[in-house]
Amino acid sequence: MRISSFKKYFQVAKTSWSGGFVYRLNFVMWRVRNVVQLIAIYFLWFAVMSRNPTAFNYSTSQMLTYILGTSIIRALVFGQRSIDAQGEISSGDLNNYLVKPISYFRYWFSRDIADKLLNILFSIGEITILLFWLRPEIYLQTNPLMLVSFLLASLLAMVMYFYFSFLISMTTFWIPEENGWPQRFFIFVILEFFSGGLFPLDILPPAVYAVLGKLPSAYFLNTPLQIYLGRLDLSQIVTSLFMMAFWIVVLRLLANRTFRKGLKIYGAYGR
Amino acid sequence: MKDMSVISVRHLKKYYRVHEKEPGLKGSIRSLFTRKYTQVKAVDNIDFTIEEGELVGFIGPNGAGKTTTLKVLSGLLYPTSGEVSVLGFNPWDRKAQFQKQFALVMGQKNQLWWDLPPMETFILNKEIYEVPEDQFKKTLDKLIELLDVKDILKIQVRKLSLGQRMKCELIAALLHNPKVLFLDEPTIGLDVVMQKVMRDFVKQYNRQFKSTIILTSHYMGDVKELCERVIIIDKGKILFDGKLQNVIDRFARNKIITVVFSRDIDQRKLAEFGNIREYQFPRAKINVPRKDVAKLSAKLLSDFPVADLVIEEAPIEAIIREVFTGKMKQTNA
Amino acid sequence: MKKYIRLYIIFIKYSFMQAMMYKADFMIWSLVTVGWIFLNLLFYQFLYLNVTEIAGWTKPQLLVLLGFYFVIDFFLWGVLWQNMRKIPEIINRGQLDLVLTKPVNTQFLLSFKGIGFDDIHGLLIGLVTIVYALSIGNIKPSVADILLSTAALGVALVYIYAAWFITVCAAFWFDRIENLHLLFPSLRQIWRVPQPFYKGILQKILTFVIPATLVTTVPAQFLLRKPSLPLFITLIIFAVVSLKLSTWVLKVALRHYSGASS
Numbered sequence: 001m002r003i004s005s006f007k008k009y010f011q012v013a014k015t016s017w018s019g020g021f022v023y024r025l026n027f028v029m030w031r032v033r034n035v036v037q038l039i040a041i042y043f044l045w046f047a048v049m050s051r052n053p054t055a056f057n058y059s060t061s062q063m064l065t066y067i068l069g070t071s072i073i074r075a076l077v078f079g080q081r082s083i084d085a086q087g088e089i090s091s092g093d094l095n096n097y098l099v100k101p102i103s104y105f106r107y108w109f110s111r112d113i114a115d116k117l118l119n120i121l122f123s124i125g126e127i128t129i130l131l132f133w134l135r136p137e138i139y140l141q142t143n144p145l146m147l148v149s150f151l152l153a154s155l156l157a158m159v160m161y162f163y164f165s166f167l168i169s170m171t172t173f174w175i176p177e178e179n180g181w182p183q184r185f186f187i188f189v190i191l192e193f194f195s196g197g198l199f200p201l202d203i204l205p206p207a208v209y210a211v212l213g214k215l216p217s218a219y220f221l222n223t224p225l226q227i228y229l230g231r232l233d234l235s236q237i238v239t240s241l242f243m244m245a246f247w248i249v250v251l252r253l254l255a256n257r258t259f260r261k262g263l264k265i266y267g268a269y270g271r
Numbered sequence: 272m273k274d275m276s277v278i279s280v281r282h283l284k285k286y287y288r289v290h291e292k293e294p295g296l297k298g299s300i301r302s303l304f305t306r307k308y309t310q311v312k313a314v315d316n317i318d319f320t321i322e323e324g325e326l327v328g329f330i331g332p333n334g335a336g337k338t339t340t341l342k343v344l345s346g347l348l349y350p351t352s353g354e355v356s357v358l359g360f361n362p363w364d365r366k367a368q369f370q371k372q373f374a375l376v377m378g379q380k381n382q383l384w385w386d387l388p389p390m391e392t393f394i395l396n397k398e399i400y401e402v403p404e405d406q407f408k409k410t411l412d413k414l415i416e417l418l419d420v421k422d423i424l425k426i427q428v429r430k431l432s433l434g435q436r437m438k439c440e441l442i443a444a445l446l447h448n449p450k451v452l453f454l455d456e457p458t459i460g461l462d463v464v465m466q467k468v469m470r471d472f473v474k475q476y477n478r479q480f481k482s483t484i485i486l487t488s489h490y491m492g493d494v495k496e497l498c499e500r501v502i503i504i505d506k507g508k509i510l511f512d513g514k515l516q517n518v519i520d521r522f523a524r525n526k527i528i529t530v531v532f533s534r535d536i537d538q539r540k541l542a543e544f545g546n547i548r549e550y551q552f553p554r555a556k557i558n559v560p561r562k563d564v565a566k567l568s569a570k571l572l573s574d575f576p577v578a579d580l581v582i583e584e585a586p587i588e589a590i591i592r593e594v595f596t597g598k599m600k601q602t603n604a
Numbered sequence: 605m606k607k608y609i610r611l612y613i614i615f616i617k618y619s620f621m622q623a624m625m626y627k628a629d630f631m632i633w634s635l636v637t638v639g640w641i642f643l644n645l646l647f648y649q650f651l652y653l654n655v656t657e658i659a660g661w662t663k664p665q666l667l668v669l670l671g672f673y674f675v676i677d678f679f680l681w682g683v684l685w686q687n688m689r690k691i692p693e694i695i696n697r698g699q700l701d702l703v704l705t706k707p708v709n710t711q712f713l714l715s716f717k718g719i720g721f722d723d724i725h726g727l728l729i730g731l732v733t734i735v736y737a738l739s740i741g742n743i744k745p746s747v748a749d750i751l752l753s754t755a756a757l758g759v760a761l762v763y764i765y766a767a768w769f770i771t772v773c774a775a776f777w778f779d780r781i782e783n784l785h786l787l788f789p790s791l792r793q794i795w796r797v798p799q800p801f802y803k804g805i806l807q808k809i810l811t812f813v814i815p816a817t818l819v820t821t822v823p824a825q826f827l828l829r830k831p832s833l834p835l836f837i838t839l840i841i842f843a844v845v846s847l848k849l850s851t852w853v854l855k856v857a858l859r860h861y862s863g864a865s866s
Contacts, residue, residue, distance in 0.1 A: 203654075
């Protein structure tokens with residue numbers, strides 16, 4: 001990417017960032033919802049682990065660290081504005097971008113980055129407060145290799161989810177009803193469980209985990225956090241990272257092709 | 272050899288394959304598998320060229336193909352067949368060099384960021400179009416002055432009135448000094464005063480920047496005041512392309528004679544002269560065929576007690592309305 | 605009162621007709637609802653494969669609570685949601701005048717004009733879950749228990765409705781808070797977990813300040829034959845006060861509204 005072109009997307013992110021601050025109340029409300037959900041899950045697992053400290057082959061500190069960790073990884077991976085793309089596609093506002101010298105994907109990716117930053121900042125603040133308040137035992141990973149792998153996996157998960165989510169948005173080219181919310185919610189429900197948002201996936205029976213762990217959804221939250229907790233050995237980590245890279249390539253290719261196909265359809269109906 | 276015109280359209284066809292779809296999700300899902308298509312000829316074999324600096328009005332009823340044509344010219348729609356060239360580019364390629372030289376403004380859609388002041392969108396567009404800082408400043412100052420919007424630049428877009436918003440939409444679209452400008456219903460929904468402001472601006476902009484402009488509008492007022500040349504489209508075909516004045520020669524087969532009588536007269540006798548548009552003693556308006564105007568007015572003067580008599584062209588709105596409704600052919604009077 | 609029941613029946617009929625026009629939408633949304641419930645059940649089923657009790661709650665006991673959670677979810681999404689969603693819209697777009705001029709209670713019109721059927725499975729599955737859980741746990745509530753439990757559920761629903769309505773009324777003062785209508789229901793995650801699970805000051809807050817934990821726990825406790833009268837009374841007090849408060853807030857809001865527009 002040329003420098004001038006980088007500046008372009010930087011400005012997009014900047015504008016999006018200030019847009020996020022206009023409705024502070026909105027954003028705060030969104031964070032409140034996240035915290036409430038986190039607290040409920042935290043206390044559920046706290047109750048489970050306090051009577052059965054070694055159940056599921058997890059120590060209490062590992063389990064609670066996992067649950068609190070999902071909050072930050074959620075902000076990084078799932079924090080997004082690009083969900084609005086589905087509305088723009090079904091309403092025809094997509095045209096606004098098509099006539100400009102700007103890439104629609106990069107445009108939304110830049111806006112997502114701004115949104116993710118904002119969310120991560122808040123998430124870290126919330127977690128800090130919760131840590132001081134609840135004082136749970138926390139699992140601290142100190143192995144630099146694990147930490148670097150964890151960071152890398154989180155970033156890969158972020159990119160992977162971006163293309164995945166964009167693919168869902170693009171279904172509105174073909175199914176524009178209700179701005180694409182039915183299919184989106186369906187995905188939300190599935191992801192809530194299959195990405196490891198409520199519990200680490202490896203507590204599932206081995207046969208089930210063998211399947212769920214291989215699905216792309218498992219990489220969004222479960223894999224980065226497993227790496228952080230040191231529950232994957234080096235070869236498993238390398239395999240996971242490769243699989244994520246592979247999925248990124250596949251999803252990206254699919255997203256690009258779908259977009260091109262979608263645009264033809266778009267034209268054909270004259271929206 | 273490359274065409275020298277800024278815009279050239281040759282044998283352009285844009286057929287939509289609209290599949291018949293039941294409403295709701297069910298229809299969408301079913302249509303993923305089986306589709307019944309009907310063909311809509313939105314644009315059906317049209318040709319025209321537009322030279323640099325021209326300001327051309329597209330007129331036609333809803334669904335005539337105006338917006339479709341603009342969308343093809345903007346690279347939003349892929350033509351079914353035909354050749355389109357704008358500034359030497361094929362619009363569908365959506366090359367950045369091309370996109371930096373034109374702008375599309377749709378009166379019903381907005382590109383301004385709803386939650387932020389318009390200035391933010393301007394700055395964003397500056398980066399998107401890679402406009403140099405000094406040029407950006409100069410253009411912006413000029414546009415702000417022309418449209419008189421200095422006071423609203425820092426106010427959230429959602430708090431602006433429709434007119435103020437439209438002014439800012441125009442600025443956002445013009446910051447990169449486009450050579451070609453497509454205006455799709457720019458005055459829709461605006462009040463009369465604001466319509467005039469917009470018209471004056473477009474006129475002035477066209478003159479000062481020598482930009483080529485295509486404008487579509489429902490309001491004849493826009494077209495009458497701005498465009499020397501009009502292209503009339505209906506059902507995807509061009510009915511007329513030329514000077515607005517010539518529309519009258521071509522389509523208006525009637526003139527209107529207004530007579531003021533000094534005494535009441537027999538209406539039935541008057542009806543033999545032509546179609547009486549209105550009669551309210553002492554004044555009558557009669558539609559008469561153009562070629563018979565001289566003969567009939569002489570006869571009017573001799574047959575009736577006439578105090579005054581004026582011969583006029585039918586108003587352009589009425590002529591065009593009649594072109595579209597097809598009344599011309601039937602009455603032919 | 606009779607007029608309002610008749611009106612509500614008409615609203616239900618109308619909503620049903622609308623739902624039937626888009627059967628596929630209904631099907632897809634149903635799939636979302638049922639999928640959510642199914643995955644939740646699966647999760648708890650799985651939890652209890654590994655542990656016998658959680659903070660004193662056995663599997664059948666927790667399933668009863670979960671059943672109430674599903675039933676309340678229907679009330680949230682089916683009965684209330686589309687109305688609560690529209691209130692900020694109605695206010696911000698100045699459509700309130702149309703509501704105000706009708707010779708019908710404004711709060712009623714704002715709160716109960718539509719009903720969604722996409723979540724009706726939640727109601728059925730919730731009830732089935734409760735009955736099933738009672739039978740596998742060999743818990744036999746008396747008729748009085750069942751009546752008290754139903755009453756407690758009713759009180760919980762009144763509280764939920766009134767508290768939600770009050771939060772949505774904030775739209776009168778703050779123009780355009782997107783997603784304002786989603787603020788209150790985010791608490792539903794709280795009542796998916798029994799009240800005793802929460803610890804320390806948070807438990808006190810979620811019981812005596814925002815009694816979110818009580819809405820499932822109190823009805824469930826009656827069926828499980830371990831009722832807690834103090835909690836029930838707390839819930840009743842909150843329900844009554846919130847309901848009164850909601851009409852008062854609307855009154856003040858309308859005065860504010862008529863002062864602001866014009």
